Amino acid sequence: MSPKRPARAPASNGSRPRAGAAPRRRPSVPTPPFTARGRSLSDAEFRTAVGAVDAGVDARYAWDTGIAVGGYLRGLRDGKILARECRRCRRILVPPRMFCEQCFRPTDGWTEVRDTGRVNTFSICYVRWDMERLEVPEIPAVIEIDGASAGVGIMHKLGEVRPEDVRIGMAVEAVWKPPAEREGSILDIRYFRPRDAAERAGRTAAGRAARAGARKASGARKASGAAKTRRGKAR
Numbered sequence: 001m002s003p004k005r006p007a008r009a010p011a012s013n014g015s016r017p018r019a020g021a022a023p024r025r026r027p028s029v030p031t032p033p034f035t036a037r038g039r040s041l042s043d044a045e046f047r048t049a050v051g052a053v054d055a056g057v058d059a060r061y062a063w064d065t066g067i068a069v070g071g072y073l074r075g076l077r078d079g080k081i082l083a084r085e086c087r088r089c090r091r092i093l094v095p096p097r098m099f100c101e102q103c104f105r106p107t108d109g110w111t112e113v114r115d116t117g118r119v120n121t122f123s124i125c126y127v128r129w130d131m132e133r134l135e136v137p138e139i140p141a142v143i144e145i146d147g148a149s150a151g152v153g154i155m156h157k158l159g160e161v162r163p164e165d166v167r168i169g170m171a172v173e174a175v176w177k178p179p180a181e182r183e184g185s186i187l188d189i190r191y192f193r194p195r196d197a198a199e200r201a202g203r204t205a206a207g208r209a210a211r212a213g214a215r216k217a218s219g220a221r222k223a224s225g226a227a228k229t230r231r232g233k234a235r
């Protein structure tokens, strides 16, 4: 007795003997599922799915930030960006660390760097973690902090700037929370914004050119859509 074949076997699984060919000893039988039909759940679906439980977990834990990051976070609460210096390779490291990974030795001391810098690299995010669309895109960026060594930077967000106006090398400055709201967190800096008022206002030549290009493309799409509609009505 051969096992019953499922209704939707793949078109060719290599197990069916060709006419005239010697039959294989043990034909393989595909088992369901034949295709992956899964998709991601949205945040709302995840929270309301059958079997979902909405409960707070009373898990208490302590996490020690360590000497370097602890000092860094206290500095942020005080409105300062602190770094560590390695006097052998003469680098200023931010975020600070107690050990120089290039010299294999402890770093030598604390120093304060400025709260300005330049965009090293950035990304424009149009979706949240659960793939829901963002009305206002977020712009995470690596900022090379002024006073720190070249290529040394921190990850943060950009604000007060249109995505099309952001460029590599753009000079930016920290926008801090008011002192009473700071709690020793990287979010004590709300975001970094362009130092140039024209870039903040979206009045740069590059931004204007990008917007003009987008308008032209949008106009071409609309014209193409209208042409299709006219053809559709003519039929």
Ligand SMILES: [Zn+2]
Residues within 6 Å of the ligand: 086, 087, 088, 089, 090, 091, 100, 101, 102, 103, 104
């Ligand atoms: Zn070093």
